[in-house]
Amino acid sequence: MKNSFFGKLTFWKVTAIIILIIAAYAVIVRFTYGLGAVTNLKDEFPWGLWIGFDILCGVGLAAGGFTLCGIVYIFNIKSFKPIVRPAVLTAFLGYLLVIAALLIDLGRPYRIWHAIIMWNPRSVMFEVAWCVMLYTTVLALEFSPAVLEKLRWKFPLKIIKSITIPLVILGVLLSTLHQSSLGSVYLIVPSKLYAFWYSPLLPVFFFLSALTIGFAMVIIESYLSSRAFNRQLELPLLIRLGQVMPVLLLVQLVIKIIDFANRGIFNLLFIPRTETYLFYFEILLAIIIPMLMLFNKKIRHSRAGLFYASLIAVLGFILNRMNVSITGMEAGSGTSYTPHWMEFFITLGIVTLGFIAFSYAVKYLNVFEKSSEQVVAESSVVNLAKQLGLQVDK
Amino acid sequence: MGKKAILIDITKCVGCQQCAIACKEENNLPDIEETKLSATAYTVVEERGDHYVRRLCMHCNEPTCVSVCPVGAFDKTPEGAIIYNENKCIGCRYCMMACPFQVPRYEWNSTTPRVQKCRMCIERIQTGDIPACVQACETGASQFGDYYQMLQQAHQAIKNEPDKYVNHIYGEKEVGGTSVLYISDVPFEKLGFKTNLGTMPLPDLTWEALSKIPSVVLVGGTLLYGIWWITNRRKEVAEFERKIKEQEKESKED
Ligand code: SF4
Ligand code: SF4
Ligand code: SF4
Numbered sequence: 001m002k003n004s005f006f007g008k009l010t011f012w013k014v015t016a017i018i019i020l021i022i023a024a025y026a027v028i029v030r031f032t033y034g035l036g037a038v039t040n041l042k043d044e045f046p047w048g049l050w051i052g053f054d055i056l057c058g059v060g061l062a063a064g065g066f067t068l069c070g071i072v073y074i075f076n077i078k079s080f081k082p083i084v085r086p087a088v089l090t091a092f093l094g095y096l097l098v099i100a101a102l103l104i105d106l107g108r109p110y111r112i113w114h115a116i117i118m119w120n121p122r123s124v125m126f127e128v129a130w131c132v133m134l135y136t137t138v139l140a141l142e143f144s145p146a147v148l149e150k151l152r153w154k155f156p157l158k159i160i161k162s163i164t165i166p167l168v169i170l171g172v173l174l175s176t177l178h179q180s181s182l183g184s185v186y187l188i189v190p191s192k193l194y195a196f197w198y199s200p201l202l203p204v205f206f207f208l209s210a211l212t213i214g215f216a217m218v219i220i221e222s223y224l225s226s227r228a229f230n231r232q233l234e235l236p237l238l239i240r241l242g243q244v245m246p247v248l249l250l251v252q253l254v255i256k257i258i259d260f261a262n263r264g265i266f267n268l269l270f271i272p273r274t275e276t277y278l279f280y281f282e283i284l285l286a287i288i289i290p291m292l293m294l295f296n297k298k299i300r301h302s303r304a305g306l307f308y309a310s311l312i313a314v315l316g317f318i319l320n321r322m323n324v325s326i327t328g329m330e331a332g333s334g335t336s337y338t339p340h341w342m343e344f345f346i347t348l349g350i351v352t353l354g355f356i357a358f359s360y361a362v363k364y365l366n367v368f369e370k371s372s373e374q375v376v377a378e379s380s381v382v383n384l385a386k387q388l389g390l391q392v393d394k
Numbered sequence: 395m396g397k398k399a400i401l402i403d404i405t406k407c408v409g410c411q412q413c414a415i416a417c418k419e420e421n422n423l424p425d426i427e428e429t430k431l432s433a434t435a436y437t438v439v440e441e442r443g444d445h446y447v448r449r450l451c452m453h454c455n456e457p458t459c460v461s462v463c464p465v466g467a468f469d470k471t472p473e474g475a476i477i478y479n480e481n482k483c484i485g486c487r488y489c490m491m492a493c494p495f496q497v498p499r500y501e502w503n504s505t506t507p508r509v510q511k512c513r514m515c516i517e518r519i520q521t522g523d524i525p526a527c528v529q530a531c532e533t534g535a536s537q538f539g540d541y542y543q544m545l546q547q548a549h550q551a552i553k554n555e556p557d558k559y560v561n562h563i564y565g566e567k568e569v570g571g572t573s574v575l576y577i578s579d580v581p582f583e584k585l586g587f588k589t590n591l592g593t594m595p596l597p598d599l600t601w602e603a604l605s606k607i608p609s610v611v612l613v614g615g616t617l618l619y620g621i622w623w624i625t626n627r628r629k630e631v632a633e634f635e636r637k638i639k640e641q642e643k644e645s646k647e648d
Pocket of ligand 3: 436
């Protein structure tokens with residue numbers, strides 16, 4: 001038993017190191033020879049994997065932070081409190097990594113501060129930039145008690161705790177704006193984005209799907225960590241999340257149907273082309289399958305059922321973001337795009353960094369509440385971090 | 395100065411490339427022949443069957459690139475020229491992604507990359523001169539002048555020879571109109587022009603969403619605060635009732 005775990009441990013450790021070395025090499029090449037040397041981006045297709053996955057999916061998957069804060073502090077459902085901190089930490093690190101990806105993707109990253117002083121309120125990108133800046137600050141403040149407790153700085157801790165509610169409200173508002181504005185970014189390309197995905201309701205779809213995936217991420221994290229630490233999962237809590245999810249999915253499905261009817265594009269569903277297949281695949285994974293699974297009481301009340309439904313929903317979510325940002329844009333741009341291997345490795349490297357950062361935070365800070373008889377649902381990330389060979393104490 | 399326009403008559407273009415060569419000279423771009431727009435070719439003459447189509451920035455009336463740039467690196471001059479300011483640009487490439495005509499090009503292999511595109515020879519036209527490419531055109535396929543005069547001229551040409559020209563001035567209405575206008579003897583979609591762009595300026599689409607932000611913040615903020623107030627109040631009330639009960643118990647025991 002011990003041996004096999006140790007074997008796994010070295011394997012993950014080695015993998016992580018290899019990924020980081022290759023990614024570091026790619027980053028060096030990118031900053032010595034320009035974007036052209038490490039990406040397959042081109043004039044007709046200027047946004048690729050980094051925008052589609054690192055940024056669109058990264059921000060979406062960090063949605064667990066604001067949904068849980070809202071549940072616990074605004075709706076005052078305190079039973080979810082034990083998992084707020086890991087969710088906020090995941091979101092905070094997620095946003096830091098999104099910023100890291102942005103710094104690599106921007107042609108002139110050292111000018112990122114321009115967005116602070118050179119305003120263009122008519123630009124969605126301007127809104128996105130401000131949301132990233134402000135919400136990352138809010139997340140840092142929301143997470144700061146964990147650091148302040150460790151340092152035993154009583155006074156700042158008191159201040160932060162006293163402004164919790166305004167902070168949470170601000171966080172939820174900024175998240176709402178940010179999630180939806182990522183959809184608004186694509187409102188400007190009606191002739192490029194294929195009709196399945198281009199819709200005046202893009203911001204609404206982006207917000208609703210992020211909200212849903214916030215719940216799914218919490219379920220996944222809890223499930224994996226409970227397995228890794230052999231702890232009893234607080235099932236009733238997760239079942240409650242699992243009750244909300246299919247309703248949100250149904251709402252999305254209904255809006256999607258109304259949207260299709262409004263735009264009169266049902267006939268496109270019968271045209272045999274790549275986009276059609278991708279769309280069916282996406283709808284099945286992102287909406288139909290998880291919705292049907294979670295409406296089923298038996299599945300919803302089992303740990304594995306909740307987990308697999310959420311996992312499928314997350315995969316569908318990622319497929320949706322990739323369709324909007326890449327596959328749905330190819331035909332309209334009159335070109336095709338496959339990421340360069342160095343683009344892949346930089347993305348992989350960023351994700352790996354996230355795991356490592358999380359494990360260190362867990363090691364040195366009070367991320368998980370230790371005392372309670374209440375079972376603490378720890379994050380899957382800890383599990384992976386453990387496998388990366390990093391000490392995680394409980 | 396007034397609004398200016400470039401009128402391109404596709405029937406008169408013979409594909410001599412003089413405009414492309416003149417543009418390169420004017421803008422100090424490397425003297426190599428290019429077939430596609432690039433960071434070093436602001437205009438090219440593309441072969442489309444037995445026709446030649448010169449491509450360049452359309453200098454939109456309501457330019458998408460100006461509206462999407464987060465740092466306002468694009469400006470529209472009173473002449474209608476859309477000018478890029480490399481000192482502001484952060485390199486997000488949203489302008490390239492959003493331009494309906496796929497015009498802006500990027501210096502992909504530079505560590506200080508710039509966006510590049512036609513500048514309507516702004517320095518020349520502000521001193522009363524005409525763009526270098528138009529000056530180089532020997533057949534009259536490219537012309538330059540007052541916007542309304544050019545538009546009028548295009549209409550006149552179609553009216554004079556309705557059998558020759560298709561009844562469509564490309565750029566008159568597309569995405570709210572552009573300062574580069576085309577007339578042709580074959581339908582534009584056959585020449586590779588995008589004819590599905592509609593007449594609505596694209597910036598209106600994003601403004602539709604952006605203009606809702608204040609109400610989202612206001613309504614959302616109030617709503618969240620309201621929910622918090624109610625749930626918190628409930629908790630307080632519950633706590634209070636519990637205390638009262640405890641007190642009652644105590645007093646009974648006494
Ligand atoms: S054609 Fe493109 S680059 Fe030129 S002004 Fe219009 S939107 Fe801007
Ligand atoms: S690439 Fe530069 S000019 Fe284009 S939108 Fe971004 S900051 Fe503006
Ligand atoms: S107007 Fe000037 S910059 Fe534009 S294509 Fe003509 S010569 Fe080149």
